[in-house]
Amino acid sequence: MFRFIHISDLHLSKISFGLSQFFSKRWIGTLNLIFSRKKKFHPKPLFSLIDVFAKKKADYLIVTGDLTSTSMKEEFQMANDLFTSIEDLGIKCYFLPGNHDHYTKGSYRTRRFYNFFSNPIEHPDLIISKYTLRHHCVEAHLLKDNFWLVMLDTAKATSLLSSRGYFTKEIEHNLLSLLALIPKEDKILLANHFPFAQQESIRKILVGGKRLQQIIKDNDQIKFYLHGHTHRHCLADLQPNSLPIVLDSGSSAHNQIGSFNYVTVEKNHIEVDIYKWQKENWQVESQKRIDLIK
Numbered sequence: 001m002f003r004f005i006h007i008s009d010l011h012l013s014k015i016s017f018g019l020s021q022f023f024s025k026r027w028i029g030t031l032n033l034i035f036s037r038k039k040k041f042h043p044k045p046l047f048s049l050i051d052v053f054a055k056k057k058a059d060y061l062i063v064t065g066d067l068t069s070t071s072m073k074e075e076f077q078m079a080n081d082l083f084t085s086i087e088d089l090g091i092k093c094y095f096l097p098g099n100h101d102h103y104t105k106g107s108y109r110t111r112r113f114y115n116f117f118s119n120p121i122e123h124p125d126l127i128i129s130k131y132t133l134r135h136h137c138v139e140a141h142l143l144k145d146n147f148w149l150v151m152l153d154t155a156k157a158t159s160l161l162s163s164r165g166y167f168t169k170e171i172e173h174n175l176l177s178l179l180a181l182i183p184k185e186d187k188i189l190l191a192n193h194f195p196f197a198q199q200e201s202i203r204k205i206l207v208g209g210k211r212l213q214q215i216i217k218d219n220d221q222i223k224f225y226l227h228g229h230t231h232r233h234c235l236a237d238l239q240p241n242s243l244p245i246v247l248d249s250g251s252s253a254h255n256q257i258g259s260f261n262y263v264t265v266e267k268n269h270i271e272v273d274i275y276k277w278q279k280e281n282w283q284v285e286s287q288k289r290i291d292l293i294k
């Protein structure tokens with residue numbers, strides 16, 4: 001048995017009026033922050049997580065992207081401070097980037113996200129460890145109970161009004177090569193910033209999502225698909241359709257609809273505590289139990 005917490009879409013922000021922002025996409029991000037995001041996303045729900053996690057321990061914390069708003073160093077540093085406090089509680093944290101973490105061409109080119117958040121490779125002797133998010137956009141970590149956490153980076157710097165993700169042919173090739181290295185009796189928890197389902201507006205979809213969905217359908221080792229990006233909480237058991245259990249944590253920094261998932265994985269079932277940010281506090285809104293189909 002192991003426990004993991006899933007959070008996403010922190011959107012930590014630092015408003016900048018530096019001249020250089022007018023030569024990048026950041027100026028639109030800054031306007032967005034001033035007029036909209038700053039009210040919606042707040043550090044208080046995020047930093048209140050530390051108290052919740054201190055009382056209700058977990059083995060792992062999985063963060064499915066958009067830690068920042070405009071990929072500024074100061075925003076990454078704020079996120080770093082938060083996760084240092086959480087790791088001090090003995091919770092192992094894993095990170096992957098969202099579109100806001102590769103927000104400008106400069107931050108994407110210099111892979112700024114990875115200068116702050118590279119997941120340590122625990123088993124450098126394994127062939128699978130040659131794949132890293134930074135260089136291959138796929139990465140795998142062995143968790144407890146023969147579960148593997150497989151993570152994807154499908155985010156990239158996009159044009160002004162786009163927040164699309166891209167499951168490219170190269171990422172597809174790397175993912176298939178990596179999945180082939182996982183022992184057939186083991187199980188997989190797949191995490192990405194974007195949902196594979198094409199239900200978002202065309203500006204926000206994962207391009208190539210249908211190809212990713214087919215890979216997931218063809219691989220019965222994949223038991224969970226974790227994502228964020230939508231800011232809407234979701235727990236969907238798609239096992240009857242030969243797909244995994246899909247978890248969207250929602251935005252864990254949202255002032256009105258903040259949420260996250262606390263998941264206990266047993267041998268034959270999972271239990272999910274769904275936390276909602278209500279009246280300036282994190283509260284368990286509901287609990288769900290789902291049987292794992294072999």
Ligand SMILES: [Fe+2]
Pocket residue numbers: 066098099100163193228229230
């Ligand atoms: Fe996003």
